[in-house]
Amino acid sequence: MKGALLLFSSVSILLPCLGSCPKKCLCHPSSNSVDCSGQGLSKVPPDLPPWTLTLLLQDNQIHWLPALAFSSVSLLTTLNLSNNSLSNLASEAFYGLRHLQVLNLTQNSLLSFESSFFHSLPGLQELDVSSNSLSLLPTSLGKPWENLTLFAVQRNHLLQLDRALLEAMPKVRLVLLRDNPWKCDCHLLGLKLWLERFTFKGGVTDGAICRLPEPWKGRDLLSIPHELYQPCPLPSPDPVPSLVQQPDPAPQEAQKFPENNSGPQDPLECETKPKPKPTNLRHAVATVVITGVVCGIVCLMMLAAAIYGCTYAAITAQYQGRPLAPSSESEKMGSKEPMDSSPA
Structure with missing residues (x-):
């Protein structure tokens, strides 16, 4: 139980x-x-x-x-x-x-x-x-x-x-x-x-x-x-520092640019106004002009040297064909030589 x-x-x-x-x-x-x-x-x-x-x-x-x-x-x-x-x-x-x-x-x-x-x-x-x-x-x-x-x-x-x-x-x-x-x-x-x-x-x-x-x-x-792999695109940075980083011949002007404009900057406007290309073109033109001037001066100097050489050669050839006039001292010495040679 x-x-x-x-x-x-x-x-x-x-x-x-x-x-x-x-x-x-x-x-x-x-x-x-x-x-x-x-x-x-x-x-x-x-x-x-x-x-x-x-x-x-x-x-x-x-x-x-x-x-x-x-x-x-x-x-x-x-x-x-x-x-x-x-x-x-x-x-x-x-x-x-x-x-x-x-x-x-x-x-x-x-x-x-x-x-x-x-x-x-x-x-x-x-x-x-x-x-x-x-x-x-x-x-x-x-x-x-x-x-x-x-x-x-x-x-x-x-x-x-x-x-x-x-x-x-x-x-x-x-x-x-x-x-x-x-x-x-x-x-x-x-x-x-x-x-x-x-x-x-x-x-x-x-x-x-x-x-x-x-x-x-x-x-x-x-x-x-x-x-x-293609690199992933980075977030687009502020267009202002991108201008400062570009090889601009006048970096101070690039740094002052955002200070003068009080409104927001449009990235497209900043990209359509690159400064390095016009600057490089001016440098290239100036280099060509300076080179041309230097070459012209050298050519003129060579031409002047050639004219001077030709003139000097002509004058030299002209005087080689004529006897030179006796000097007064040589004439005097020549007139005295017979007297010195006569017997005492």
Whole structure:
């Protein structure tokens, strides 16, 4: 009798802990799993057993998740929501799931998600959002996913992926990126550099196949040399300092130019009035004129030297044909020579 009473009391204590199983679901207390897949559900069942560790909700018609949608199963470690109609997630849809390790959101209609969706999932290890309509991912998560090892975004509409998002996953070892229309331009250079480092450290990826631009279509992002990327255009600076940096022969005037004009400067006006070209043209004309003057002076000097040489040669030739007149001293000496030669 006492044994029967003890058994009855034990069962009465355990029944509230076990909880009831939702309709259209199969509960397996031995494995702590609840299978509600393929039952045409439009929302998450509200009466899930609190001991649930694995919840299977795939192949249903759930189109959105409200806040605290899984508050009754705070011990959940695996959640499968694949092949539903999810297009909207409340910012606190996964709030309270601190022990969740595997989250499967494949084959839904998600357009984007914010980093706040996953702030309450510090223990997440595998995140699969493949086969959605994602065209934009958050640039950062606010805080790192310290335990995430798998990140899958295959078959979406992603053109870019910010490097900072991946850097917030220090333990990730498998990244799946295929079947996205990746635009392999300068904005994807950060992803390329991250993937190079990721694979060098032993990480595994299926590769990002470029859809755009046309020269890189069909090529793996990792096979394109980063030296061939066109640099991203920098934000246009203030036109005033750009004038000061130009090789202007009068830099002081360029610095005074913005002070004299009180109104805002139009960048097009500044670009259509470049000063170096007219200055270089004036320098070129002045150089030609000076060179011509110098050449003319040299030619005149050479002509004068030639005339002087010809005149000097003519005068010399004229005097070589005549005997020079004897000087008075030579005449006197010549007249005295017979007297000196006569005998005494």
